[in-house]
Amino acid sequence: MTSIFVRVNTALSALSPAVPFALDQYITATDADLPDTFIAYSLISGDPAQHANNAETLRQYLIQVSIFARAGLATLPAVDAAMLAAGFMKGPERQLEYDKATRHFGLAKDYLYYEDV
C-alpha cells in the first residue's frame, strides 16, 4: 500500500516550476541558507473513518502543507492543483506569523485524503 507520505511526496514533486520541500521541517545550516520559497508538510492526524464487521475500512489523513515565501503570499506555487491531482481534498488554510529572522511569510493549507484500508 502506498503510504500517505509517498502520496504527498509524489504530489509535491509534480510542482512546476519545482519548489524545494521537506517533511516536517526544512533544515539548512543557517537561516540565511533557506530558499526564498519552500514547502514543509506534516501529517497532522490519521484516524479511522469507517468500520465494517469490526474492521477498519476507511482512514482519514489530515495533511498540513506550509508554504513559506520571502516575496509575500500573492503569488504561490500551485500546491492546490498538485494535491487535488493526487486525490487530496482541500481543507481550511491560514496565514502563519511572519518570521522576522528569515524574512519569510507563511501560509498553511490543510488537505484531507481518504484511503480504503
Place this chain on the structure above:
Amino acid sequence: MKSKWEISGLEDYMMFIEQAGKNVNTVSREGLAQAGQMLQSAMISRCPTDKLKPYIKIFTPSAEGDYNYVAVGYVRDIAYTPKEIAVLANSVEFGSVHNPPMSHIRSAVSSMRSSVNKLLAAKLKAAGLVD
C-alpha cells in the same frame, strides 16, 4: 368532480413537534457539555507544552435559537487568552519556519469526531427522540 382529503390529528402532531423541539434542545445541550469535556481532555493530553494547557478551555455550551454549539480550545478573547499565549499556541499548532506543527487542537477534533457523534446519538436515543 373533486376529491377531498381530510387530515385529522394535525394539532396533536404540531404539539409533538413543539415538545420534541424543546426536548432536542435540552438533550443536545447536555450532550454538548459532555462532548466539550471530552474534547478538552483530548486537546490537553495532546498538548506538547504545560504552558499552554491551562488556556485550553470550554466556552460554555451556547444556543442561538435552535442552533446549539460548544466551543473548545483557545478562546479568541484577550480576557481569556493573553496575546503571547495566542501567538505561542498558533506557532505550536500550525508550526513556523523554525518548528514543525505539533497539532493538538485539530488532531483532537479529528480523532474525537466519531466518539462525539456517538455520544450525541446515544443521548438523543436515550431520550426517545430518535430510533
